[in-house]
Amino acid sequence: MKTTGIKWSVFAVAGLAVAGCATYPDEATTRQMAEKMVFEAFSASPAHMKRLEQDRSQQICSKIGDAKLTQAEAAEVVRLARESIKYPASGKLVGDWKVGDKLAHDGAGDRIRNGKTEKRKENGGLCQNCHALAPGEINVGNVGTSLTGYGKQRGNSEAIVKYTYEKIYNAWAVFPCSNMPRLGATGHLTPEQITHMVAYLLDPQSPINK
Amino acid sequence: MVKVRGISLTACATLCFTLATPALAQGDLSVGRKMLVEDNPGELWIDQGKEIFYQKRGPKNVSLEQCDFGLGPGKLEGAAARLPRYFADTDRVEDLETRLLTCMTRLQGFDRDALIKTAISAPASRGSDIEAMALYITSRSNGMKVNVALNHQKEYDMYKAGEYIFFRRSGQTDFGCVQCHGEPDKRIRLQDLVHMTSKAGAQEVASTWPAYRGAHYVVRTMQWRLNDCVWQMRFPDLKYATDYSIALTTYLNRQGNDAVIQVPGFKR
Numbered sequence: 264m265k266t267t268g269i270k271w272s273v274f275a276v277a278g279l280a281v282a283g284c285a286t287y288p289d290e291a292t293t294r295q296m297a298e299k300m301v302f303e304a305f306s307a308s309p310a311h312m313k314r315l316e317q318d319r320s321q322q323i324c325s326k327i328g329d330a331k332l333t334q335a336e337a338a339e340v341v342r343l344a345r346e347s348i349k350y351p352a353s354g355k356l357v358g359d360w361k362v363g364d365k366l367a368h369d370g371a372g373d374r375i376r377n378g379k380t381e382k383r384k385e386n387g388g389l390c391q392n393c394h395a396l397a398p399g400e401i402n403v404g405n406v407g408t409s410l411t412g413y414g415k416q417r418g419n420s421e422a423i424v425k426y427t428y429e430k431i432y433n434a435w436a437v438f439p440c441s442n443m444p445r446l447g448a449t450g451h452l453t454p455e456q457i458t459h460m461v462a463y464l465l466d467p468q469s470p471i472n473k
Numbered sequence: 474m475v476k477v478r479g480i481s482l483t484a485c486a487t488l489c490f491t492l493a494t495p496a497l498a499q500g501d502l503s504v505g506r507k508m509l510v511e512d513n514p515g516e517l518w519i520d521q522g523k524e525i526f527y528q529k530r531g532p533k534n535v536s537l538e539q540c541d542f543g544l545g546p547g548k549l550e551g552a553a554a555r556l557p558r559y560f561a562d563t564d565r566v567e568d569l570e571t572r573l574l575t576c577m578t579r580l581q582g583f584d585r586d587a588l589i590k591t592a593i594s595a596p597a598s599r600g601s602d603i604e605a606m607a608l609y610i611t612s613r614s615n616g617m618k619v620n621v622a623l624n625h626q627k628e629y630d631m632y633k634a635g636e637y638i639f640f641r642r643s644g645q646t647d648f649g650c651v652q653c654h655g656e657p658d659k660r661i662r663l664q665d666l667v668h669m670t671s672k673a674g675a676q677e678v679a680s681t682w683p684a685y686r687g688a689h690y691v692v693r694t695m696q697w698r699l700n701d702c703v704w705q706m707r708f709p710d711l712k713y714a715t716d717y718s719i720a721l722t723t724y725l726n727r728q729g730n731d732a733v734i735q736v737p738g739f740k741r
Contacts, residue, residue, distance in 0.1 A: 285623075285624060285628075287629050287633055288630050288633050293637050294637065297633075297634035300715070300717045301638065304715040304716065304718070305703075305709040305710060305711055306709065306710050314707060314708055315644065316643065317641070324647070325642045325649060326640065327636060327640045328670075373645065374704055374705065375710060376704065389646075391662060392661050393661065404660050405659055405660050406653060406660070406666070442652045442655075443647075445647055449645040449647060450645055451707075
């Protein structure tokens with residue numbers, strides 16, 4: 264019995280040696296290999312390659328599978344997000360809802376094809392891609408929460424205006440690592456554009472509150 | 474042949490417009506899609522791919538019959554179901570399209586860069602040679618189960634790198650793949666998103682490409698799919714047949730193991 268046991272372990276060891284002990288690489292090795300793949304995979308100018316570099320928050324927010332943020336990580340993401348928020352030069356956080364309406368339904372801007380960036384005056388706000396907007400609109404996504412009646416439910420107090428502006432500017436200041444792009448902080452939208460979207464969400468005349 | 478395709482395309486165009494009509498409930502959309510799947514214009518590319526595969530072509534004037542897709546030279550039955558996999562002759566993990574590039578370069582003497590330039594065809598064109606052959610070869614696994622095995626160390630590495638990339642966020646949209654493909658029943662505007670972190674979603678990915686893309690009137694491949702995703706994510710131009718896309722395909726196909734392959738798929 265004992266001899267058989269030894270024999271089997273010899274076989275097992277030999278088997279592993281033949282297979283070369285192939286197995287999943289550890290976390291650090293995986294990161295190193297995958298990062299190399301990312302930076303070899305695109306043909307782009309140095310300016311465009313920057314889009315693949317991760318800032319500290321993006322690194323934290325790239326948890327694999329069901330891995331959860333630690334409290335310290337969440338706090339760091341929120342802190343970095345709060346520090347990133349800039350306000351429009353005018354100081355006015357509520358712009359023109361009609362401009363905001365257009366922006367909310369514009370999903371284009373800054374995409375790259377054959378090395379060239381889309382030629383446009385400004386980027387779209389992308390809202391429609393993920394959020395329900397005015398009542399009855401069918402062509403809207405549902406990755407994000409419904410924004411139908413956003414202002415009607417919340418009013419347009421100064422606190423709500425500020426919260427809404429900051430949420431659009433950098434969503435991670437409120438929900439660290441949420442799926443929503445940090446539209447102002449990453450430079451996709453300007454502070455002025457965000458004021459128009461604030462108006463679109465909060466103005467009682469805006470279709471979203473009808 | 475061309476005439477037949479013309480008729481099918483017209484039929485498809487009519488149906489596609491029907492699909493685009495607003496105020497359709499989810500159920501109605503899926504009925505429309507089912508109708509298209511039953512009469513998939515992509516079928517026409519299978520014969521085209523077969524013809525190109527067995528034709529003597531390239532500077533060396535040979536067919537691809539000696540190309541080894543992992544089960545031995547010329548053995549196509551079930552080969553695509555096991556891709557991506559490690560190939561000793563290139564010392565690299567290759568997906569179907571990368572393997573085609575390898576064979577067209579090494580056996581037929583084609584120029585790799587020139588092949589890559591035309592690999593993804595223009596919408597409403599007759600399609601590229603690689604698109605047609607990728608469909609033909611995958612169709613030889615129709616009815617078989619996806620079976621991506623991890624044996625070689627480089628296969629393990631590819632799988633893990635693909636998983637890492639799937640969750641990696643960057644750029645001005647802060648997007649990784651999981652931001653759109655990590656939850657069930659989600660849409661970008663009216664477009665359904667595949668829930669790829671579920672078994673069923675990964676299986677859909679692993680078993681339905683290459684697919685006929687209604688909006689483009691051509692057969693599209695997985696390399697194209699990833700290319701178009703990163704464009705929407707605001708990333709720069711993804712090069713064809715890089716480890717980045719092979720890693721993602723390895724990860725997704727492996728997650729999709731046991732799905733029954735049925736190509737061409739049909740996509741909106």
